[in-house]
Every structure is written in structure tokens, then in C-alpha cells.
Amino acid sequence: MVDVQKRIQELRKQLNQYNYEYYALNASTVEDYIYDKLMNELVRLEAEHPEYKDDNSPSVRVGGMVISKFEKVVHASPMQSLANTFNEQDLNDFNKRIAQAIGQEDIEYVCELKIDGLAMTLIYENGKLVMGATRGDGVTGENVTHNIRTVKNIPLQLDEPLSIEVRGEVYMPKSSFEKLNHARAAEEQALFANPRNAAAGSIRQLDSKIAASRDLAMFVYGAPIETYQQLTTDGKHSSMLAHLGELHFPTNPVTTVCPNINAVFEFINHWTLHRHELPYEIDGIVIKVNDSRLYEQIGVTAKAPKWAIAYKFPAEEVATTLQDIIFTIGRTGQVTPNAVLDPVRVAGSLVSRATLHNEDFVTGKDIRVGDTVIIRKAGDVIPEVARVVLTERPENTEPFKMTTVCPSCGQPLIRKESEAAYYCVNPDCxxxxxxxxxxxxxxxxxxxxxxxxxxxxxxxxxxxxxxxxxxxxxxxxxxxxxxxxxxxxxxxxxxxxxxxKQNPLERLLFGLGIRHVGQKVATVLAQQYITIDALSTAGKEELQSIDEIGGIIAESVADWFTDQKNQELIEQLRGYGVRMDTEKKAAIITGSPFQNKRVVVTGTLSTMSRDEAEAKIEALGGKTGSSVSSKTDYLVYGEKAGSKLAKAQELGVELLDDAAFLEVLAAAGLE
Missing domain, CATH: 1.10.150.20 (5' to 3' exonuclease, C-terminal subdomain)
Incomplete structure (x- = not known):
């Protein structure tokens, strides 16, 4: 008679080995049908004999566990972010600071690829994976163990009975990202903007089957200092990574020990040129002092360690041909010129369109149809026309002429004084x-x-x-x-x-499309006046006296409510039962990293508008603003972040991208 428990253990051991060989060593040593046959046998035996259940069985890779909500996890050791640098001078300054701190010239560094994914910590007890948690705000994250167990290159059981914590980045390979978006497009679902957002969205699923279907992977790159002490005798970061590799953790094979800063520059230069050849996205290089025994001496700041730094890649520039300039119209009537480009791959994605903003932008750069133009992505995100290659200009090009009529209704456009944009003022367009x-x-x-x-x-x-x-x-x-x-x-x-019809006033105000009234302004106005009747009688001077309501906004709001057609619209909506008031805002949630901090939001976020994000920040006690300065504490950025991101990077403002911002909100219960 077959010993069921023994057979289950044999299957688990065999499948774990196959998983390690395939996902960590990139070696396929078994035919797919044999692997599937063994996995199916294991799943069947475990279902028939629940007394032998093991949360770290390789069968959990297929998913199945569903949770009702994410539990908060306080990190035993804070998961700090890294300071950023963008040029050689900053790196030389970093090297000098380290040299002064430890009293030696040549410093041994470890250079790692900065994986564009989601920071994660893994906790093992007696060799078994017991916890996987997100970074969150660095102090508090979320328990996502049910999804982490589905990431196929993460070991669920170590060969040694160690109790350790390791940290790394969960990411989605480019091929998996393209496959996922292709499937979503076929089902007419919203596409993910990039692999990082896809990975973050996948790891935060309540149903682990969804995460299991997304082909996520992980690279382990670090650990709290206690793990260094457990796994190394010399305290070297490189030694710890080597030991983690022996334990079947997925470490990045291109990680390199550099004997000095010059070798660091060589590593950076190589991967700046070759990063798009990788099967996953990276957004920079991480440079760490190799000897962890020096970390305490070198020190940390409130936000980041002083013994490590992240070098961020400059915007990649690619030449292509501008085939046409077309015009589009928005809800306010603003008409925008757009560049139609020969499709070209920039920073890992295909670009065929780019906004040209307005007439002044086009004429200022003298952009013409037929030109060879340089396209770049600011921060590797935003496609923009940087400049024209005048030496490649064909002889028959003609200077740009802004359309004088609406591309939709054909009515004449107007250009308002002190504005660069043209507008269609036909209310029936x-x-x-x-x-x-x-x-x-x-x-x-x-x-x-x-x-x-x-x-x-x-x-x-x-x-x-x-x-x-x-x-x-x-x-x-x-x-x-x-x-x-x-x-x-x-x-x-x-x-x-x-x-x-039951939506509060702030949603209605935003929905009405009053010029210059975004979500934040709509909320400010709703909280100030509570009812639309009170707001509708406010004059420009009264509106302008409200914090965050400037003269332009005040004039726009006052003008909108004095328009007879708009007054009739309000009465029609009221007659159909649409709510015309709101409730006072709830008390501020305390204990957030945003509390009493100045926060600027820029770019397009994946799950909410900029105004909605600012409202959540304010609910957490933060102060939001529209411009970046030395007084700014955080910049939350999404797609098309633009010049604010560049300025924040120059000033050393702490950056939170889309996924990191969502983690902070989740940690505060504002998902």
C-alpha cells in the first residue's frame, strides 16, 4: 500500500526542485506534461488528505486562497527608501562623503539593477515562509502572503532551518506584461500603463488565483542587518547575496562587486546603453557599500541610508519622423495640436503620438510636418517632442499654422487674452x-x-x-x-x-465641467458653502477670499453661475432629484507620514484623479500644493509627471510613485 504522506513529501520535494531549476536557474529539466502530471497528483492527494496540509506546498503556486481584506504589518526594521542621483558629480560627492565617514579612499561597492517593481519583505521561521508584506510607508505595510506564495521563483521552504527576513522587488517580466494587456484588450478591459503598475495591482488582489495567473517574479536584494550577521562571516553584502542564492533565493546574476567608484561608472554606462535588452524593466542602478559592518558608522537619515544611493537613468532620446499634426477638442472647447509620429520604441514602449500642447509650443520649436524630431520620455514616462533636427529638414516643409476653426463643428476659434490655447465657444459643438x-x-x-x-x-x-x-x-x-x-x-x-442622484455636491460641481474647477477646488467650494444655492450667489470677491481659490478660479465660477443657461441646467437637475448639497468633512486621520507635510501631486495616477489624491492626502493631515519647492516634503507622481518630477529630483524631495502612494493610503485604511 502506498504511504500517502511519504508520497506527498516526495512530490513536494520534486516539484520544488523543478521550480528552482526553471525559475531561478532558467533551466528546463522536465517536460511540461510530466510537471503537470506530478502537480495534479499532488493537488489531488492534498485534497483527499487535508490532514497533510502545508501552506508552503508547491501546490499553492496555482492560487485559490481568498481573503476579505489586507492586514496591516508593522516592519520590525523600517524599509527605507533610497536617495536619488542623476549625474556623475552627485555620485562623486556620494563617494567623497563615504570616504570621509570611514577614513579610506578606495571603497568597495556593490552595483545592482534597480528593478521597477514593488518592494517586498519575506519572513521565514525555521526555514518556512510565514509572511510576505509590502513596503507601505516604510513603517507599516500590508500582509500579502497569500499572493507571495504564488510567485514561482520565491522559495517556500529553505534547505536550512533559518529564521530570517529578506527584502526584494516583485516585478512583472515584459513578456508577461504584454501577454496580460493583450488578454485584457481582447476582453475590453482597461490596460495597465506599465509592468510596475501591473505587478502592484496583481500583488494586491484579494483572490490569489488572480495573482497566480499574472506570472510575477522577484529578485531578492537585501535584508535587515540581523540577516547579514546570520548569513555572513565577513559582513559583505555580496557574501550575503551569495548565501541567499545557495538557499535558492532569486538573486540577480548581473549584480557586480566594484572595487572603486570608477568601476561603478563603468557598470552604470554599460546598463544605460543595454537596459532595454533585459526581459524586465529597470529604472536605474543601486550602489551600496559592500561592507555592512560600516553601515552604522556611515549612518542614515530620517528617510534613507547614507551608505546606498540610486542612480536614475537620463531620459532616452530617439529620432523619428513627424508625419502629421492633427487637432483634438476637449470638453472645455480647448483645441490641442497633436503630433502623429512614425512609431518608435522609447524607453521600452512604442510611441506614435505626442501632444504639442498649443500654438506657442509648436512655433517656439518651429515644428513642421515632415521634420525629423527627437522624442524622449521625461523620467522614462512622458513622451514629448524635445526638439527638431534641423539638418534633416526636407526642403518642402511649411511653417505650422494653427487651425482657425473647430475640427468638430467648423465654427471659428478664439484665443483668450494671456492664454496660449484656442477654444471653440459654440455651445452646440x-x-x-x-x-x-x-x-x-x-x-x-x-x-x-x-x-x-x-x-x-x-x-x-x-x-x-x-x-x-x-x-x-x-x-x-x-x-x-x-x-x-x-x-x-x-x-x-x-x-x-x-x-x-445621491452624490454629494463636490461630485456634481466637478461633473458640471466649470472651467478651472477640478476635484480639489470642487471639494473646497462644497465644504465652504455646503449647498449649491449658497455657492451660486457668491460673487468673485467673496470666492477669491477663500484659501486655494485664486482670481482666475473665482471669476470662472462666478461667471458660470450668472449664465442663464447654467441656472436653468441646475434647476432641471434639481427637478430630476439630483442632490444639491454635501456634508461637512470628517476629522483628519492622524499617524500618517503625510501629517503636517507638504505634498505635491503630479501626473496621471492609475486609480484616481489628481484632485481625489489630494483629498486623500488632506484627509491624512497633509498640506497639498501645486508647485515644487525646497519646502516640499513629498512628490506623488504618475504617468506624464513632467517638470515637477525633474525639479523634485533636483531638490532631493522624497518621491512616491503610483504604487507606493497606494500603499501609504492602504496602510491608513484609505484604499
Missing amino acids: DSKVIEGLIHFASRNAMNIDGLGDKIVEQLYQAGLIHSLADLYTLNYEDLIELERFGQKSTENLLAAIATS
Whole structure:
């Protein structure tokens, strides 16, 4: 008779070895069908004999565990961020500071690729993985053990019965990212902006089956000082990494010991040129003093260790041809020129379009159709036209001419005094009306689920909606006759429209599309006046006296409410039962890293608008601003971060990207 417990142990050992060989050594030593057969046998035996359950069995790689919420985890040793540098001089200064601190000239460093992923800590007790947690705000993270166990190159059981903590980066390989986005596109789901966001979103799933399906991986790069003492006799960072490799931890094979700062520069120069050849994204190089016994002597700051630094890559520049300049119109009527480019790969992604902002931007750079232009991504994120290669300009190019008519309705455009943008002022312009309806229904405004861009356009073209108030006149008979509308989708949309009537005033104000009124300003106004009636009677001078409401915003709001058509719109919405007030803001949540700190938000975040992010920061006691200065404590940045990111980097402001910001919010319970 087969000893079931012994067979289960044999299968686990065999499958763990195959996993290590495949995911850590990149060596396939078994046919897929044999591996699958063994895994299926293990899953079956464990299901039939739950008395032999083991949370670290290789069968957990397929996922299945579902949790109701993420538990908070206080790190035994803080997970600090690293100071950033962007040039050779800063690195030389870093080297000099280290030399002065330890009293020696040539310093041995370890250079590592800075993986663009999600920082993670793993805790083992007696050789078994017991905890995987995110960095969070550096002090408090989230328990994501159920998802960490699905990451196939992380050992669940060590060969030695060690109780240690190690740290690293969970990431999504480029191939997995492309595969995931391809599948999401086929299902008409929103695409992930980049592999980092995809990895962060995957590791924060309540259902581990989703994380298991995402092909995540990890590189281990460090540990608290106690782990150094356990795993090395010489205290060297490189020795600890070597021991971790022997324990089957995934360490990066290109990590290099550099005998001095000159060797560090050679490493940086090599990977600056070759980083896009890697199967995963990196955004810089991490340089660490190799001897951990010097760390205490060198010291730390409140935010980062002094014995390590991150070198961030300069923006990559690529030449391509500008094939055309087209014009698009937004909900405010602003008409924007856009560059149509020969597709070119920049910083790892394909770029075929870039905004040209306005007439002044184009004429200032003398950008013409047919030009060879230099495209770059500021911070490896934002595609922009940096300059024209004039020596490559064809003879027959013509200077740019801004369109004088709306690309949608053909009406004349106007350019307001002191502004660079041109506007269509036709209130009946189809594109303006459609964009306004889309904005009103958007998640950060009235949040009408199911009323996306295509549906809005379909309803508009069918003659069912022409104004915001028309949305509340839609009925079952109107919708059920339309293409793509079945009984369930019709009922769901009508329910979402009905639910939107209960939104607080700040959402309505934002949804109305009043120029210069974003989410933050809408919230400020709603909290100041509580009802729309009180707000509508406020004059420019009164509005301008409110903190954070300047003259331009005050004039825009006052003008909007004095317009007869807008007054009629408010009364129509009121008549359909749309809420016209709000409630006073709740008390500030204390104990956040943002408390009493100055925070600037820039770029496009993946899960919320900039104004919504600022509202959450303020709820955590932070003070938000619009410009970066030496007084700024944090910069939260997303896609298209622009010049604010560059300035923050120059000033040494602590940076929080999209995923790190979400971790801080989650740690405070503001997901």
C-alpha cells in the first residue's frame, strides 16, 4: 500500500526542485506534461488528505486562497527608501562623503539593477515562509502572503532551518506584461500603463488565483542587518547575496562587486546603453557599500541610508519622423495640436503620438510636418517632442499654422487674452457636448457605471441626450431598442443613473465641467458653502477670499453661475432629484507620514484623479500644493509627471510613485 504522506513529501520535494531549476536557474529539466502530471497528483492527494496540509506546498503556486481584506504589518526594521542621483558629480560627492565617514579612499561597492517593481519583505521561521508584506510607508505595510506564495521563483521552504527576513522587488517580466494587456484588450478591459503598475495591482488582489495567473517574479536584494550577521562571516553584502542564492533565493546574476567608484561608472554606462535588452524593466542602478559592518558608522537619515544611493537613468532620446499634426477638442472647447509620429520604441514602449500642447509650443520649436524630431520620455514616462533636427529638414516643409476653426463643428476659434490655447465657444459643438457628457458620467464625477465613452456617443447620436439633464430622462423603452443594450445592461445603466442622484455636491460641481474647477477646488467650494444655492450667489470677491481659490478660479465660477443657461441646467437637475448639497468633512486621520507635510501631486495616477489624491492626502493631515519647492516634503507622481518630477529630483524631495502612494493610503485604511 502506498504511504500517502511519504508520497506527498516526495512530490513536494520534486516539484520544488523543478521550480528552482526553471525559475531561478532558467533551466528546463522536465517536460511540461510530466510537471503537470506530478502537480495534479499532488493537488489531488492534498485534497483527499487535508490532514497533510502545508501552506508552503508547491501546490499553492496555482492560487485559490481568498481573503476579505489586507492586514496591516508593522516592519520590525523600517524599509527605507533610497536617495536619488542623476549625474556623475552627485555620485562623486556620494563617494567623497563615504570616504570621509570611514577614513579610506578606495571603497568597495556593490552595483545592482534597480528593478521597477514593488518592494517586498519575506519572513521565514525555521526555514518556512510565514509572511510576505509590502513596503507601505516604510513603517507599516500590508500582509500579502497569500499572493507571495504564488510567485514561482520565491522559495517556500529553505534547505536550512533559518529564521530570517529578506527584502526584494516583485516585478512583472515584459513578456508577461504584454501577454496580460493583450488578454485584457481582447476582453475590453482597461490596460495597465506599465509592468510596475501591473505587478502592484496583481500583488494586491484579494483572490490569489488572480495573482497566480499574472506570472510575477522577484529578485531578492537585501535584508535587515540581523540577516547579514546570520548569513555572513565577513559582513559583505555580496557574501550575503551569495548565501541567499545557495538557499535558492532569486538573486540577480548581473549584480557586480566594484572595487572603486570608477568601476561603478563603468557598470552604470554599460546598463544605460543595454537596459532595454533585459526581459524586465529597470529604472536605474543601486550602489551600496559592500561592507555592512560600516553601515552604522556611515549612518542614515530620517528617510534613507547614507551608505546606498540610486542612480536614475537620463531620459532616452530617439529620432523619428513627424508625419502629421492633427487637432483634438476637449470638453472645455480647448483645441490641442497633436503630433502623429512614425512609431518608435522609447524607453521600452512604442510611441506614435505626442501632444504639442498649443500654438506657442509648436512655433517656439518651429515644428513642421515632415521634420525629423527627437522624442524622449521625461523620467522614462512622458513622451514629448524635445526638439527638431534641423539638418534633416526636407526642403518642402511649411511653417505650422494653427487651425482657425473647430475640427468638430467648423465654427471659428478664439484665443483668450494671456492664454496660449484656442477654444471653440459654440455651445452646440458635438464634440464639446459629448466630451462634457463623458466627463459628467466619469468615475471621479457622478460615477455612472456603464456610461462610458462609446455609450455616451451612441446615445447622443441617437438623439436621446443633448445636455447633462437629459441623462435623467432616459427610460427603459429608449434604451432597449438600441444596439448593445439587453435587458440586464439597460436595467444596470438606469440603476446607476438613479444612484448618481445621491452624490454629494463636490461630485456634481466637478461633473458640471466649470472651467478651472477640478476635484480639489470642487471639494473646497462644497465644504465652504455646503449647498449649491449658497455657492451660486457668491460673487468673485467673496470666492477669491477663500484659501486655494485664486482670481482666475473665482471669476470662472462666478461667471458660470450668472449664465442663464447654467441656472436653468441646475434647476432641471434639481427637478430630476439630483442632490444639491454635501456634508461637512470628517476629522483628519492622524499617524500618517503625510501629517503636517507638504505634498505635491503630479501626473496621471492609475486609480484616481489628481484632485481625489489630494483629498486623500488632506484627509491624512497633509498640506497639498501645486508647485515644487525646497519646502516640499513629498512628490506623488504618475504617468506624464513632467517638470515637477525633474525639479523634485533636483531638490532631493522624497518621491512616491503610483504604487507606493497606494500603499501609504492602504496602510491608513484609505484604499
